[in-house]
Amino acid sequence: DVKVTQSSRYLVKRTGEKVFLECVQDMDHENMFWYRQDPGLGLRLIYFSYDVKMKEKGDIPEGYSVSREKKERFSLILESASTNQTSMYLCASIASGRSYNEQFFGPGTRLTVL
Amino acid sequence: GQQVMQIPQYQHVQEGEDFTTYCNSSTTLSNIQWYKQRPGGHPVFLIQLVKSGEVKKQKRLTFQFGEAKKNSSLHITATQTTDVGTYFCATNTGTASKLTFGTGTRLQVTL
Numbered sequence: 001d002v003k004v005t006q007s008s009r010y011l012v013k014r015t016g017e018k019v020f021l022e023c024v025q026d027m028d029h030e031n032m033f034w035y036r037q038d039p040g041l042g043l044r045l046i047y048f049s050y051d052v053k054m055k056e057k058g059d060i061p062e063g064y065s066v067s068r069e070k071k072e073r074f075s076l077i078l079e080s081a082s083t084n085q086t087s088m089y090l091c092a093s094i095a096s097g098r099s100y101n102e103q104f105f106g107p108g109t110r111l112t113v114l
Numbered sequence: 115g116q117q118v119m120q121i122p123q124y125q126h127v128q129e130g131e132d133f134t135t136y137c138n139s140s141t142t143l144s145n146i147q148w149y150k151q152r153p154g155g156h157p158v159f160l161i162q163l164v165k166s167g168e169v170k171k172q173k174r175l176t177f178q179f180g181e182a183k184k185n186s187s188l189h190i191t192a193t194q195t196t197d198v199g200t201y202f203c204a205t206n207t208g209t210a211s212k213l214t215f216g217t218g219t220r221l222q223v224t225l
Contacts, residue, residue, distance in 0.1 A: 102159035
């Protein structure tokens with residue numbers, strides 16, 4: 001069964017802290033994504049990666065960076081957390097080259113920055 | 115980038131009533147996907163439509179893709195409390211695997 005896991009369901013951090021959100025998928029998918037979800041705004045793409053060590057900016061990359069050292073793992077990094085980064089963060093993955101290209105989501109990490 | 119507008123933002127219905135959410139774009143879409151997110155959960159894929167005028171059904175759910183491929187709808191007949199959640203449309207943009215999501219419609223169903 002397809003599985004995407006995220007390191008924490010809930011996280012509380014202080015302003016200025018460096019925050020790491022980890023995502024792991026066990027489906028050998030090439031493409032991985034990080035979204036943030038806020039009420040009334042839907043899912044907004046922060047960054048995505050289509051291969052190991054490859055990354056592209058999404059629609060709202062400011063204040064974030066990513067790392068993909070291994071195919072199964074995609075990390076989202078908040079270099080200096082701010083209160084406006086309080087949000088739900090969702091990771092997703094998808095295989096390349098499929099005509100039926102659904103994204104598989106992790107359970108999400110609800111981050112609160114105080 | 116491409117934008118997909120979704121309406122309504124929220125709808126509250128009595129169990130047994132019908133429900134429809136709409137997704138609209140100013141440009142032609144390559145495809146449309148629909149996802150459901152239960153309260154406290156994560157989005158789960160429901161279906162994909164790719165052909166102009168396509169209609170697909172899943173039990174009480176009917177999905178349509180417009181003739182011009184600029185809009186789509188999800189219709190639920192005789193809602194049940196298990197239908198509660200937020201429904202998102204999404205479409206592939208840019209690279210083949212990247213999705214742009216609509217803002218979602220939150221459905222509340224009461225007895």
